[in-house]
Amino acid sequence: MVAVVTLKVTACSGGAAISGAQVTDGYSSVYTNSYGEILVYWDDTAYVGYGVNVIKSGYVTRNVVLYNSQNGTTVTTCLNAAESGGVVAVAARVAEASVASSFPPRRDRPNPRK
Numbered sequence: 205m206v207a208v209v210t211l212k213v214t215a216c217s218g219g220a221a222i223s224g225a226q227v228t229d230g231y232s233s234v235y236t237n238s239y240g241e242i243l244v245y246w247d248d249t250a251y252v253g254y255g256v257n258v259i260k261s262g263y264v265t266r267n268v269v270l271y272n273s274q275n276g277t278t279v280t281t282c283l284n285a286a287e288s289g290g291v292v293a294v295a296a297r298v299a300e301a302s303v304a305s306s307f308p309p310r311r312d313r314p315n316p317r318k
Contacts, residue, residue, distance in 0.1 A: 207248035207275040216282035225260040248272045
């Protein structure tokens with residue numbers, strides 16, 4: 205079976221939709237539409253949930269975990285604006301790298317952890 209969730213990405217300050225945000229599972233990426241939304245789907249028989257990173261220039265990267273129990277719903281997450289000076293942006297890249305290595309292996313690709 206396949207779980208499908210609509211992921212809506214907004215700005216934490218003000219709640220405006222963020223279009224063009226990259227949503228990646230570490231293997232592939234898609235971008236939110238003008239409403240800040242994308243469909244995320246995964247094999248719910250293999251995983252109890254699915255983790256993605258949401259990335260947009262000018263914002264702090266956020267990791268979102270979607271669960272099988274959210275199948276058929278809309279999940280909203282927000283991104284905080286990055287602070288000037290690059291300190292937050294560097295921290296976000298470090299967090300992104302550590303999260304990307306924790307994604308479950310996909311069945312159609314070799315498991316690099318073996």
